[in-house]
Amino acid sequence: MELRQLEYFLAVVEERSFTRAAARLHVAQPGVSTHIRRLEQELGQPLLDRSGPAVRPTQAGTTLLPYARSALSAVSGGRLALDELAGLVRGRLSVGVVTSCSTVPVADLMADFHRSYPEVEIHLSEASSDRLVAGLRAGELDAALIGVASKPPPGLHHLIVVDEPVVAGVVPEDPLAARDVVPLAELCERPLICLPRGTGVRAVLEEACESRGVPMRITMEAADPHRLVQLAERGLGAAVLPAPFARRHGDRTRGVEIVSPRIRARIALAWSAERGMSPAGQAFLDLARAALTPV
Template sequence: MELRQLEYLLAVVEERSFTRAAERLHVAQPGVSSQIRRMERELGQQLLDRSGPEVRPTQAGTTFLPYARAALDAVSGGRLALDELAGLVRGSLSVGIVTSCSSVPVTDLLADFHRSYPEVEIRLVEAPSDQLAAGLRAGDLDVALIGVATKAPEGLHHRLVVDEPAVAGMAPEDSLAGRGAVSLAELCERPLLCLPRGTGLRTMLEEACESAGIPLRVTMEAGDPQRLVELAERGLGVAVLPAPSVRRHGSRIRGVEISAPGLRARIALAWSAERAMSPAGQAFIDLAGAVLAPS
């Protein structure tokens, strides 16, 4: 049995198609089919059900898949260990950033990493925090900057890099603009402008409202904090934003503290707690730890 046969099998199962698996692997489709049939003959079991419109694992295939993944992970881990021993940092790095990540100098961080490790190919993905966390757990991402709420991300290691108060941002002429603070109940009486579901601050707001038994009514949402500032400035609602996003716009918008409870905008650098980290990923974590500090 060869490692490529295991790779072919996993690709077919994940893509549910020999053709799509071959395209993903950049090999000819007949080669994928013949290698898997060869492995099935060697094992004496049919691993794939080819009778339907989509290819699916048989009972034997389902039983065998965890061992195939473990074998490939073990080989990958061995290669990583040897690379680390040799002091090599190469290969690829998949980095995720939360859609509303305006408080972290991501571009500068990636540029610094590229200058230090020019042979590493960097892939950047922007998405809500819950999708990024799922990508880290699945192994699709190496590291990600995600928003975190009150609970630590399940199955992930994380290092907090931003911890800022959230404020209610509103037009200067709003009746609440002169207040020192606004309660959560008062805030939720207004049309709210928020970051999308799955972002850390939105999750924290939802959890606070649920805990207090206060209905949350979001009338508009946007992934770009700048867009929320513009909407609030024009009197379309009250925006829930990190304090720096409001402060940097000066007199255009007023920021009022949200009390009882105080909300925080937190961003963390996260990576899987279950998978071995590549040398490139570890180098990025080390660089980020040196450059970024909680604000």
């Protein structure tokens, strides 16, 4: 088994096409096919399903995929570590950010890192927390800013950098707007507007409801907290969201803190506890931990 074979196999799986994989690798398409065919012969099993319009991994290919990624990552990490010894940091940095993470200066972090390490190719992606956690575990991300519940996801190191109350956003004329707090059980008697499953706020809300045996009725979902506020402003329900988003719309929305229990929205800087960190990833972690104040 050769590293080149694994590299070609991984490219075909990610591109779902021999032609696009060859273009990405800057090699001829027959060469890609030949190397993968030899790999399949060596392993004694087909790794790719070529029958459909898009190439897909077989069960054997899916099983091999994380090991191929780990092997290539290990070789790349070794090369980068040697570069680091020579005073160089280059390669690729992949960072994930939970959707609508506006309380962390992500753009400033990226700009500071680029100024310090201009040779590193930076990739930034935005997704729900559960997808970012999956990316960290699969080795697709070096670090991510994720929403976390009371128990952080296993297999990850984390540093809490944002910890804010979760509130119910209601219109000023709502009777609830005259109060400072609302018990969770009382709030859940209303239709709720919330972030979708896989986000930190949704996770802590579900966790709190389950711990108190309180059923909840979520009638509307939106990935953008500002959209939640817009829906609440039109009298469509109480928006469950971090306090800063309600404060930004203070002229049209009143944020009432949820109690019994109090619910917190937490953002954590997270990275894998089970995989070695590349020099670029370690440099980013060092910069981020210095720039972000732990809570």
